[in-house]
Amino acid sequence: MDILSNLALGFSVALSPYTLMLAIIGCFLGTIIGALPGLGPSNGVAILIPITFTLGLDATAALVLMTSVYYGAMYGGRISSILLNIPGDEPALMTTLDGYPMAKAGRAGDALVLSGVASFVGAFLATIGLMLLAPVLARVAFLFGPAEYFALYLLAFCTLGGMASNNQAKSAIAACIGLGIAMIGVDSSSGLPRLTGGNLHLFDGIDFLVAIVGLFAIAEVFFFIESHGKGSAIGVVLDKVRIPWKDIVATRWTMLRASLVGFIAGVLPGAGASLGSFMAYMSEKSIAGEKGGFGTGVAKGVAAPEAGNNSAAGGALVPMLTLGVPGSGTTAVLLALLMTLNITPGPTLFRENPDVVWGLIASLLIANIVLLLMNVPMVKIFVKVLTVPAWVLLPGVTMISFVGIYSLSGSYFDLLLMIGFGVLGYFLRKLDVPTVPVILGILLGGNMEDALRRAMTLSDGDATYLFSSWIAIGLWVAAFAGFIAPMFLRNLLKKPQAVTD
Amino acid sequence: MASDRIFGLITLITAVAYIAAATQIQTNLFSGQFLPKLFPLLIGAVAAISSLVLIFKPDPDPEWPQSATWLNMAIAVAVLSIYAVLITPLGFILPTMFAAGIISYQIAPNVRNAALSGIGLSLLLFALFKYALGLGNIVAYKIPTLASLWDALTILIPFVGGH
Numbered sequence: 001m002d003i004l005s006n007l008a009l010g011f012s013v014a015l016s017p018y019t020l021m022l023a024i025i026g027c028f029l030g031t032i033i034g035a036l037p038g039l040g041p042s043n044g045v046a047i048l049i050p051i052t053f054t055l056g057l058d059a060t061a062a063l064v065l066m067t068s069v070y071y072g073a074m075y076g077g078r079i080s081s082i083l084l085n086i087p088g089d090e091p092a093l094m095t096t097l098d099g100y101p102m103a104k105a106g107r108a109g110d111a112l113v114l115s116g117v118a119s120f121v122g123a124f125l126a127t128i129g130l131m132l133l134a135p136v137l138a139r140v141a142f143l144f145g146p147a148e149y150f151a152l153y154l155l156a157f158c159t160l161g162g163m164a165s166n167n168q169a170k171s172a173i174a175a176c177i178g179l180g181i182a183m184i185g186v187d188s189s190s191g192l193p194r195l196t197g198g199n200l201h202l203f204d205g206i207d208f209l210v211a212i213v214g215l216f217a218i219a220e221v222f223f224f225i226e227s228h229g230k231g232s233a234i235g236v237v238l239d240k241v242r243i244p245w246k247d248i249v250a251t252r253w254t255m256l257r258a259s260l261v262g263f264i265a266g267v268l269p270g271a272g273a274s275l276g277s278f279m280a281y282m283s284e285k286s287i288a289g290e291k292g293g294f295g296t297g298v299a300k301g302v303a304a305p306e307a308g309n310n311s312a313a314g315g316a317l318v319p320m321l322t323l324g325v326p327g328s329g330t331t332a333v334l335l336a337l338l339m340t341l342n343i344t345p346g347p348t349l350f351r352e353n354p355d356v357v358w359g360l361i362a363s364l365l366i367a368n369i370v371l372l373l374m375n376v377p378m379v380k381i382f383v384k385v386l387t388v389p390a391w392v393l394l395p396g397v398t399m400i401s402f403v404g405i406y407s408l409s410g411s412y413f414d415l416l417l418m419i420g421f422g423v424l425g426y427f428l429r430k431l432d433v434p435t436v437p438v439i440l441g442i443l444l445g446g447n448m449e450d451a452l453r454r455a456m457t458l459s460d461g462d463a464t465y466l467f468s469s470w471i472a473i474g475l476w477v478a479a480f481a482g483f484i485a486p487m488f489l490r491n492l493l494k495k496p497q498a499v500t501d
Numbered sequence: 502m503a504s505d506r507i508f509g510l511i512t513l514i515t516a517v518a519y520i521a522a523a524t525q526i527q528t529n530l531f532s533g534q535f536l537p538k539l540f541p542l543l544i545g546a547v548a549a550i551s552s553l554v555l556i557f558k559p560d561p562d563p564e565w566p567q568s569a570t571w572l573n574m575a576i577a578v579a580v581l582s583i584y585a586v587l588i589t590p591l592g593f594i595l596p597t598m599f600a601a602g603i604i605s606y607q608i609a610p611n612v613r614n615a616a617l618s619g620i621g622l623s624l625l626l627f628a629l630f631k632y633a634l635g636l637g638n639i640v641a642y643k644i645p646t647l648a649s650l651w652d653a654l655t656i657l658i659p660f661v662g663g664h
Binding site for chain 1: 504505508512516519522523526527528529531532533535536537539540541544545547548551552554555558560563565566570573574577578581582584585586588589593597600601602604605606607608609610611614615618619621622623626630634635636639640653656
């Protein structure tokens, strides 16, 4: 009954007419952002954080707005996956495998509605899972000391590097870039500047929002300059949109299984939504077998990755809220949002700010329902968004990013730094170096160092203290396994390539 | 092959420089002698090892753009940098008009479309930020003086400007 009373508290926070309006605006904006080519959940939310911050909304309102945008962008991402064969972000890749063939076969409307329903089921079940699992994990997290936290942060970087990238060395370098940047600024214990090179602008450290917007949004501009905005024309006609009841009923077990698989993948720190949609698709493919026709545009192939993807996104909130360790790029951006609002995720969050946590969970449920209601009748409007040409969209995104970052500090320095991160992001992505560990490093570097320092202070500099408890040893083992195992599994679990015309 | 090796070399040099800088971190009585240096040193070490791995085991080269595209991207970086320093003395509308127009031209070289998106975006975003979101203090327009313009542009010249 604890959960129900907590949920009642959450709804009392999140269900005022004002926040409901924010949720609807957020869902609408989010779906558009997700549908726009070149914008996805992570960079879309990243651009909006500084602006929300400047608007002076209170924590709950900002949280409701941004989670609605986040969920909306996850929904909207499938529109460009299905109609254009362009995944808005990494996890959406799996949706293109069957979604695009289905759309080419003249069933674009069915694919869109079905994926919308699958998204709803995945996200809804994951939110319920979050409600059940997060308080339990928050209690376990009280057992964590500095040694355990250090190992946990390490685990996040290792699994992220192992699962999400093709080359471990590159993801390790990416993590080091982020962590190294996080060290810049005035040291909290000595009060002396570290690694600033005497530059006064760097004494405050580098704001993670500058890095996120640079790496995610500005870098995109360079990719569009390179491609000259090609490849964003609709090749698929969308006529009447009807609700394909038959497909929805036929895929009900697929959706449930995919949600479960996705949720488990999402809860693993560092693994996130990419793994969720991948595992969901692959497990359904093997259950269906050769006769299932996966890859040719079958309903199950659309439902499975969408349910898995959205469920993993919900599952990724569990380690993010209870331990402060995000599981994916988008949850890293959400963590950045919480930190901007001066909310520190972790086990104490559930005790000290129950209104924020349960308000967030309630707003996830609300956003989910709003999105389902909005997406089925209005899908044609969102499809129109796809026709916005890149030569208007990208300059617009750039200028909004500039205003947002400029509003943080009013300094040219942050803007130049953001351009620098944009250039860095271009080269990193060109070289197949993942950028999410960079973000994660900047976000978590301070906490990770803090854990290490406290461990060293407690043990008087004895390094074996880091392995002094079974939880810590377990996390270290998991970290090494997560980093090394994918090297051997890579040949077994080959990612399917996107379909080409 | 070559791209990864060059990247590895750059990160290796950076990592070594980072380690060197980390050994020079100032400490005092509150922080202890070693703790402020420990984590930066670890990061530098991991980065250096990973760089070496990359130099010895590089991936195949990505497809790099043509030289004309490099020029376009360099122009974009230059335009954005000038935009970044001019937004303080000149305000929002005028620099945005040019910056948005030029970026638009870099993506799709069509003068009419670029001009339209420059003008349209600057006015639209100005209206959006000022009237809809109430951020007039950020997108205000200003009348520059020659001195303030020069001050702003010198920021981009190394070792001359910047405060």
